Amino acid sequence: MRRVISTATTEFRIALRNRWVAIALVLMAVFSLVLTLAGSAPTGGLGVDRLSVTVASLTSLSVYLVPLLALLMSFDAIAGEAERGTLPLLLTYPVSRGEVLVGKLIAHLAILAVAVLLGHGLAASVSISGDAAATSGLPALWRLSWSSILLGATFLGVGYALSALSRRPSGAAGLAISLWLGLVVLYDLALLAVIVADNGGWFTTEAFPFALLANPADAFRLYNLSASGAATTAAGIGGAANAIPAWQSLFSILLWPLAALMLAGAAFRKVTP
Amino acid sequence: MTSTLTITHLTKRFQGVEALTDVSLSVAPGERVALLGHNGAGKSTMMKVILGLIPATSGDVTVCDAAPGSPAARRQVAYLPENAAFHPALTGEEQVRHYLRLRGEDARQALPLLARVGLHDAARRRIGTYSKGMRQRVGLAQALIGHPRLLVLDEPTSGLDPVSRREFYALLDELAAEGASILLSSHALTEVEARTDRILVLSKGRLAASGTLVDLRREADLPVVLHVTARNGYASDIAEALPGAIRVGAALHLTCPQSDKLAVLGRITGLGDKVADLEVLPPSLEDIYSHFSRGTV
Numbered sequence: 001m002r003r004v005i006s007t008a009t010t011e012f013r014i015a016l017r018n019r020w021v022a023i024a025l026v027l028m029a030v031f032s033l034v035l036t037l038a039g040s041a042p043t044g045g046l047g048v049d050r051l052s053v054t055v056a057s058l059t060s061l062s063v064y065l066v067p068l069l070a071l072l073m074s075f076d077a078i079a080g081e082a083e084r085g086t087l088p089l090l091l092t093y094p095v096s097r098g099e100v101l102v103g104k105l106i107a108h109l110a111i112l113a114v115a116v117l118l119g120h121g122l123a124a125s126v127s128i129s130g131d132a133a134a135t136s137g138l139p140a141l142w143r144l145s146w147s148s149i150l151l152g153a154t155f156l157g158v159g160y161a162l163s164a165l166s167r168r169p170s171g172a173a174g175l176a177i178s179l180w181l182g183l184v185v186l187y188d189l190a191l192l193a194v195i196v197a198d199n200g201g202w203f204t205t206e207a208f209p210f211a212l213l214a215n216p217a218d219a220f221r222l223y224n225l226s227a228s229g230a231a232t233t234a235a236g237i238g239g240a241a242n243a244i245p246a247w248q249s250l251f252s253i254l255l256w257p258l259a260a261l262m263l264a265g266a267a268f269r270k271v272t273p
Numbered sequence: 274m275t276s277t278l279t280i281t282h283l284t285k286r287f288q289g290v291e292a293l294t295d296v297s298l299s300v301a302p303g304e305r306v307a308l309l310g311h312n313g314a315g316k317s318t319m320m321k322v323i324l325g326l327i328p329a330t331s332g333d334v335t336v337c338d339a340a341p342g343s344p345a346a347r348r349q350v351a352y353l354p355e356n357a358a359f360h361p362a363l364t365g366e367e368q369v370r371h372y373l374r375l376r377g378e379d380a381r382q383a384l385p386l387l388a389r390v391g392l393h394d395a396a397r398r399r400i401g402t403y404s405k406g407m408r409q410r411v412g413l414a415q416a417l418i419g420h421p422r423l424l425v426l427d428e429p430t431s432g433l434d435p436v437s438r439r440e441f442y443a444l445l446d447e448l449a450a451e452g453a454s455i456l457l458s459s460h461a462l463t464e465v466e467a468r469t470d471r472i473l474v475l476s477k478g479r480l481a482a483s484g485t486l487v488d489l490r491r492e493a494d495l496p497v498v499l500h501v502t503a504r505n506g507y508a509s510d511i512a513e514a515l516p517g518a519i520r521v522g523a524a525l526h527l528t529c530p531q532s533d534k535l536a537v538l539g540r541i542t543g544l545g546d547k548v549a550d551l552e553v554l555p556p557s558l559e560d561i562y563s564h565f566s567r568g569t570v
Contacts, residue, residue: 006374010363017362085358089415092324092352093375094344273326 003095007103008110015073015111024069024115031061032119036126051127051137055144058123059224062148063217066112067155067184071176073108074159078268079172088273097268105156105261112152120145144224150253154216155180157260164267184217209244216260219252275338277302277423277454278323283332285318285478292318293478296332300454302422305445307465308458310475311566316458317355319475320425323456324352337422348376351421355428355458357412361401365392365411368400372415386414391440405432413441417448424448426457430464442468462486462562474565482565486558493564495556496528499537507547514544 015021035057081087090100120141127134159176166172191211198204212218226246278300285293293315300306310316321327322334325342339345359368365387370380387396390410400408409432416424424445430438445455445468459465462472472489474482482489502524503511511525512518515537518525529537534553541551556564 002377003375006371010360010367010371013367014360014362084360085354085356086360088321088324088326089352089354089357089412091326092347092350093372094347094377095375273321 004099004103004106007095007100008106011104011107012110015107020073021111021114024073024111025118027065027069028115028119029122031065032058032123033126035061036123049127049133049137050131051124051134052140054123054127055137055140056225058120058141058144059221062116062144062151063221064184066116066148066152067217068180069112069115070108070152070155071159071162071180073111074104074156075163075172075176076169077104077108077160078163078271079167079169080163082167082271082273083169087271091273098265101160101261101264101268104160105153108156109149109153112156113149116145116148116152120148140224147220147223147253150257151216151220153257154253154260157257157262157264160264161260161267164264164271167271183215187215187218209248212244213248213252216253216256219249219256223249223253276300276335277304277337278456279333279335280319280323281333283319283322283334284330285315285322285327286330291478293322296475296478296480298473298480298483300423300456302454303449303452304471305449305455305469306457306471306473307469308456308473308475309460309462309465309562309566310458311460314475314566315478316475317427318478320352320427320456320458323425324350348419349422351416351418351424353409353412353416353424353426353429355431356405357408359400359408359411362399364397364399365403365407365414366396368411369414369418373418376419378419382418386417387411389417389444390414391437406434406437409433410437413444417444420451420453422453424453424455424457426455428459429457430459438464462558474562476566489561489565490556493556493561494531495560495564496530497534497556498554499527499529499541500550500552500554501525501527501541501548502550504547504549510547511544514540 012021036054038057078087081090091097124134124138124141127137158179159172162175162179163169163172166175191208195204195208212222222244223246226244226249276299278298280299281297283293283296284291296315296319298306308316308319318327322329323336323341325336325340325346334341336346337349339349363371366383369383369386373380373382373386384393384396387393387410390413392407392410392414395403395407400411403411409429413429416426430441433441445457449455449470455469457465457469465472471483471485473480474489482492484492501511501515501518505523508520508523508525512520515525515527518527527537538551538553541548
């Protein structure tokens with residue numbers, strides 16, 4: 001345990017000096033504030049409180065930003081050590097590869113969690129100060145916060161796996177960005193394209209819900225939109241939220257971090273320094 | 274007391290290419306062993322096998338009565354990689370504190386350890402600002418953590434100036450006196466300065482020689498070179514008396530086997546006044562090393 005904590009402390013210090021902490025905090029704070037202020041206009045017509053609308057916007061923000069931040073922090077984790085030449089020495093120490101990974105995960109996840117909580121805290125304060133009824137949106141916001149952190153853990157784990165597989169930071173960075181683009185942006189577009197071509201056939205009725213649950217980013221979006229009742233204010237894939245039970249998307253967002261970390265562990269074990 | 278390190282018939286193959294072939298050796302507690310060889314001779318590969326970073330293809334390796342890379346072995350073995358590298362954003366002290374905690378030691382030892390390798394003043398500066406020699410010292414400091422029974426040092430003196438190199442060997446003497454075994458690698462025999470108990474020469478993955486410097490010198494049996502300087506005008510007389518000598522102006526260069534050395538010296542002194550000066554050059558450390566590492570045995 002002491003080794004894990006020491007690894008986490010050291011990684012946190014490195015992230016602090018590399019400005020990753022500052023970048024994550026500023027990005028989450030600025031985007032959350034902008035969305036809260038910009039999203040306050042249409043509330044009157046929809047008959048929901050100000051914070052619930054903001055939660056729908058923040059969900060979309062988290063789907064893009066949290067995976068991106070997680071991948072940016074994690075792609076260097078193993079490939080960077082390998083390239084700097086610090087990995088062989090580390091692996092001769094009485095510390096297991098699992099402990100190294102968990103230590104890094106704790107540090108990076110702590111940074112993400114602080115950034116998410118800061119952003120959401122700002123959103124809540126601004127909303128509640130402008131609309132006292134906005135406190136009814138707090139449970140939805142809290143759900144969004146912890147599920148964002150789980151989403152971050154998933155992408156951190158996947159980032160470590162990519163880092164271990166590519167062994168060079170440049171390669172790992174390329175893979176990380178491709179993965180982000182694929183899962184967060186192109187996946188939904190591809191699904192929509194298939195649905196249009198399918199025209200209400202087998203794919204739309206049978207395979208589509210599983211395709212959504214299989215992607216951690218989509219499962220995250222579904223869970224937050226279906227649980228918050230804010231789905232009415234969301235468009236696109238979010239419209240599918242009502243068709244899939246919340247427990248299924250919850251299962252997906254709980255399972256993904258574990259699967260990603262196991263994947264990272266398996267990839268790291270294969271690295272020969 | 275048993276050996277700290279025992280290797281029997283170790284072979285390591287990378288995709289069909291043999292990096293190490295049938296290497297056997299052992300290192301006793303308190304023994305300082307130098308591993309010599311060219312780039313690509315298999316030194317680093319052998320060290321990585323000993324550390325458990327890569328598996329052996331065949332053969333047995335026992336490190337501190339445990340399998341290489343096992344938790345028990347890792348607790349007792351320290352490593353200094355070639356070109357020791359650390360995260361540039363950390364200070365020397367932070368890095369060593371982290372390594373101390375990974376070994377379950379008190380992190381407050383960091384400053385005394387850094388002081389021991391002469392880095393006390395730079396301990397709170399980031400490693401990114403260090404010179405190569407300073408990084409090497411951080412590497413040495415981390416290798417001293419927790420009284421290891423075996424130190425595996427990959428080209429530890431590269432990047433060190435001659436004074437630092439002396440200090441480094443003095444430190445090794447202290448460790449060996451406390452019973453630690455030391456296996457260090459180097460490109461050249463001159464680098465280890467005969468400050469080790471035993472020398473192993475690896476050539477193309479095979480153990481070409483093993484023994485003390487005296488043993489190696491005797492085994493190599495390299496010729497002795499004699500430089501004879503003639504007094505004015507006598508150079509031709511001397512050349513006649515010493516068949517096989519090569520004339521270079523007023524001097525004559527002569528080589529002879531070790532066993533003939535005294536006889537040849539006798540003949541030269543017999544020339545009396547005709548000889549102005551005589552120099553005897555025994556085979557240098559470089560010559561002995563080249564002899565073994567070229568695989569001429």
